[in-house]
Amino acid sequence: MPVGRGPYFLTFAASKHPRAELLCEMLLQASSRQVRMTHLYDAFRMDATHLLTIVCVIDVYIVNSSNCLCQKSLVYKRSSPVDNLLMDTQPNPHQFTRDAWEANAEVWDARMGDEGNDFFNILCWPALVSFLDPQLGQHVLDIACGNGLTSRRLATLRAKVTAFDFSANLIEKAKTRENPNSLISYHVVDATDEQQLLSLGEQTFDSALSNMALFDMADIETLFRILPGLLKPGGIFVFSLTHPCFNNSSSMHVMEEFDDGEIKTVYSVKISRYMTPYSAKGLALRNQPKPQMYFERPLQYYLNLGFQNGFVLDGFEERSFPPDYPQTFPLGWGGKFSEIPPALIVRFRKV
C-alpha cells in the first residue's frame, strides 16, 4: 500500500465507529503531509468489526492518489450504502422501527427532556410555531409526539393538545413530565392505522403538527388520507423533515482543502440516493441503544401526497445553522454548512 506524501482520503461510518471522531481530529490537526496511511490503517485494524471500513480506506486512497486536485479530503458517512441495501430487505420495517423507538425511549427522553436540542430549538421550533400560530383555546393534534416536547410548548401557549405516538414507552415518559395548564391528553396511536387515527375524532382539530417524524413512519399515505377529515374546515398541517435533498441516509459530509496559492476549505454534502423511496437504518442520537429506520422519500412525494388529499401548500421554509454556530463535531451539521439546510418546514392548508 502506498504510504507518504500526497492526498489523503478517509471514509468511515462515523455513527458506528468509536474512533471516527478521533481519527477525523487527527487528520485535521496533523500537518497533512505527515499523516501516514499505515497509522490510520493500524487504528482501524484495532477494531476488527469495521473491516469493511478498512477496505474502503485503502481503495479510495489508491484511486484518489492519482488525483492531485484535493490535498486533503474527509468524507463523513452517516450510514454506509451497503447497510442501506441490506436494510431494504427488512421483512417488517414498521415493526423494526417500533421496537427501536420502544428501546430508545429512555435515552430519547433523557436527551430531549423539556429543552430539546439545538437542531430542534434553532432549526425547527421558530418556524413551526410561526407557521402554527396557535391561538388561545385552539385544538392542536401533535402527531408522533415522542416525549411530548412540542406538546408542552403548545400547551404553554394555551393551546389544547391531543398528542399521540406509537411508542407506549415514550407516552409513559411524556405523562411523567409537567402538563402545562392541564391542556395535554396523550394517547398510544399508530399513525399507519386508519381506525386508530379515526378514533381521535373527525373535524376536531384546528391544526396538526408533526415534528421530525414523518420519515420515521413506514407508511404516511394512511395519515395523509385520514388527516383532512380530522381537521376542521380551513385547518392546517405543519410538519418538519430532515431536508430530503440534503440530509438523507445517503448524505456524506465532505471537507476539502485546496491550495491555489492560499489554502481554501470547502464544506459540502454529497448525495447518492434521492428519487426512489427506500429505507435505511440510522441513529437519531449517537448513544441510542438501537438504530431505527429512516424512510427516505423525495420532496415531491410529500408535496404530491398533500395535494392529492386536498391540501394546498401555503408555507415553506428551509432552515440551516447560522455561519457562526460552532461545530459540535468536525463534520457535523453546524455553521460550516450554513449554505446547506438540514431541515425544512412545510405548512399545508385544507381547502
Ligand SMILES: C[S@@+](CC[C@H](N)C(=O)[O-])C[C@H]1O[C@@H](n2cnc3c(N)ncnc32)[C@H](O)[C@@H]1O
Ligand atoms: C424523531 S422522533 C420525534 C418526536 C417528537 N415529534 C419530537 O419532536 O420530539 C420520531 C417519533 O415518531 C414516532 N413514530 C414513528 N412511527 C410512528 C407511527 N407509525 N405512529 C406514531 N408514531 C410514530 C416515534 O415513536 C418517535 O417518537
